[in-house]
Amino acid sequence: MRKQLNVALVYNLKPADANSSEGEEDARSESSGEMIAVASRTKTETKADTYAEWDTEETILAVKAALEQHHNVSLIEANEEAFQKFLQVQPDIVFNIAEGLRGPSREAQIPAMLEMLGIPYTGSDPLTLGICLDKARTKEILSFHNIPTPPFAVIRSLEEFASCSVPFPAIVKPLYEGSSKGIFNSSVVRATSELKKEVERIHSEYHEPALVEVFLSGREFTVALLGNGRRLQALPIIEIKFDSLPAGVNPLYSYEAKWIWDTIDNPLEVHECPAGIPTQLSDSIIEVSKKAYRALNCRDWCRIDIRLDADGIPNVLELNPLPGILPNPEEHSCFPQAARAAGIGYEQMINAVMDFALERHGI
Numbered sequence: 001m002r003k004q005l006n007v008a009l010v011y012n013l014k015p016a017d018a019n020s021s022e023g024e025e026d027a028r029s030e031s032s033g034e035m036i037a038v039a040s041r042t043k044t045e046t047k048a049d050t051y052a053e054w055d056t057e058e059t060i061l062a063v064k065a066a067l068e069q070h071h072n073v074s075l076i077e078a079n080e081e082a083f084q085k086f087l088q089v090q091p092d093i094v095f096n097i098a099e100g101l102r103g104p105s106r107e108a109q110i111p112a113m114l115e116m117l118g119i120p121y122t123g124s125d126p127l128t129l130g131i132c133l134d135k136a137r138t139k140e141i142l143s144f145h146n147i148p149t150p151p152f153a154v155i156r157s158l159e160e161f162a163s164c165s166v167p168f169p170a171i172v173k174p175l176y177e178g179s180s181k182g183i184f185n186s187s188v189v190r191a192t193s194e195l196k197k198e199v200e201r202i203h204s205e206y207h208e209p210a211l212v213e214v215f216l217s218g219r220e221f222t223v224a225l226l227g228n229g230r231r232l233q234a235l236p237i238i239e240i241k242f243d244s245l246p247a248g249v250n251p252l253y254s255y256e257a258k259w260i261w262d263t264i265d266n267p268l269e270v271h272e273c274p275a276g277i278p279t280q281l282s283d284s285i286i287e288v289s290k291k292a293y294r295a296l297n298c299r300d301w302c303r304i305d306i307r308l309d310a311d312g313i314p315n316v317l318e319l320n321p322l323p324g325i326l327p328n329p330e331e332h333s334c335f336p337q338a339a340r341a342a343g344i345g346y347e348q349m350i351n352a353v354m355d356f357a358l359e360r361h362g363i
Contacts, residue, residue: 007071008091010098014054049181053099062327066350094121104176105130122357124299124321132319145295148315152213169215172198174206180255188250218308223289224338234286235338239275273341288314300356
């Protein structure tokens with residue numbers, strides 16, 4: 001029987017109008033009557049994908065409702081006032097879905113606060129979260145552990161452009177982003193002129209280095225992992241079905257594919273779950289995913305993106321230890337979709353993450 005605890009749910013709320021950048025707003029759920037304050041935004045944050053990593057009110061309230069099946073839950077936004085609110089609330093444990101405010105180590109900000117205050121929390125620690133958001137550091141660690149990952153280079157300035165030796169076709173990504181931020185159909189490049197244009201776009205729009213990576217030709221999968229130690233389990237594998245994308249685009253799960261083309265009114269059948277693949281390939285994908293999870297010291301849960309190379313070998317593209325968890329099944333959020341395929345409902349999934357964290361903390 002679970003012990004009822006005082007839980008703080010910490011989050012970053014996506015504005016109702018994700019392109020809106022001014023003022024202090026409020027969002028209200030008509031069904032729950034609850035209000036979640038939205039932090040003030042600066043006028044410079046106006047890109048279409050600025051808030052892609054942050055959660056909707058629907059998601060935040062769905063997680064809260066799931067946790068309230070067993071615990072008392074307080075909401076704390078991951079802004080500049082969060083530290084003081086943790087001191088005031090004094091939760092027994094924090095359920096962390098916060099992406100952080102700014103900077104390449106933003107996902108580590110809340111866990112670092114909590115460790116300083118001695119408050120237990122769900123999910124990975126600041127070091128793992130910081131490393132996993134840095135795609136190059138992640139790939140260096142994977143390579144050290146002999147875990148396949150596509151060859152890459154980091155271009156921090158145009159002076160370094162000439163020394164880039166990554167063969168074509170290549171894909172250009174922002175170094176410190178998630179949720180497909182900065183990854184568009186044009187990100188796949190096949191010529192030096194295209195590469196330079198995309199690198200310049202990353203530098204100018206995201207003000208961060210560009211990761212240039214070999215664009216693998218094989219099928220793509222995503223694996224939701226849940227648990228710790230010997231109890232680590234892989235949920236049913238999802239395949240990204242590129243043949244469902246608009247004609248003529250690159251076989252890539254881009255920002256357009258994830259957030260623009262795939263809508264509730266006009267859904268793309270972009271996910272196949274469970275993936276229709278042979279047992280041997282499934283076992284290989286799960287094995288490499290678990291190796292990556294352990295190599296990066298992930299905890300409680302993580303989603304790992306995998307792509308096959310020309311020889312059919314699973315390569316790790318990246319790890320997301322703060323996976324997206326949209327509650328609406330029609331929105332094709334990978335982690336909940338994999339959980340449903342395993343017979344695990346949304347509320348059960350959220351509480352499983354909490355239970356693994358409680359077990360890990362000895363609570």
